[in-house]
Amino acid sequence: MTRPPSSLPAPTTAVAPEAAEVDITPHEFRIAKLVTEGMTNGEISSSLHVSRRTVEFHLTNLYRKLGIGRRSQIATALLTRGLL
Numbered sequence: 001m002t003r004p005p006s007s008l009p010a011p012t013t014a015v016a017p018e019a020a021e022v023d024i025t026p027h028e029f030r031i032a033k034l035v036t037e038g039m040t041n042g043e044i045s046s047s048l049h050v051s052r053r054t055v056e057f058h059l060t061n062l063y064r065k066l067g068i069g070r071r072s073q074i075a076t077a078l079l080t081r082g083l084l
Helices: 018-020 024-036 040-046 052-066 069-079
Strands: none
Touching: 024 040, 024 052, 024 069, 040 052, 052 069
16 A cells, blocks of 8 residues: 655754754753853852752763863854754
8 A cells, every 4th residue: 555645844944953963951951051151160050959060060061062172162052053
């Protein structure tokens, strides 16, 4: 039995390749957002009630996923991927 072609319309908006390639967890995104607001790791850990090491862990993963090496690059990396 042959199925008729799908009648679903083609997607109208394309996702930027950079955004599709990055899989940021909700915790990483929350921490990244606080970094972009100027908070230190200690301030972030206090506001989220997690250890400073947890903040550092998520930031390290975020740097790797975004292909960056500095905290100051987070906002730009998220903006260029349409995540912020």
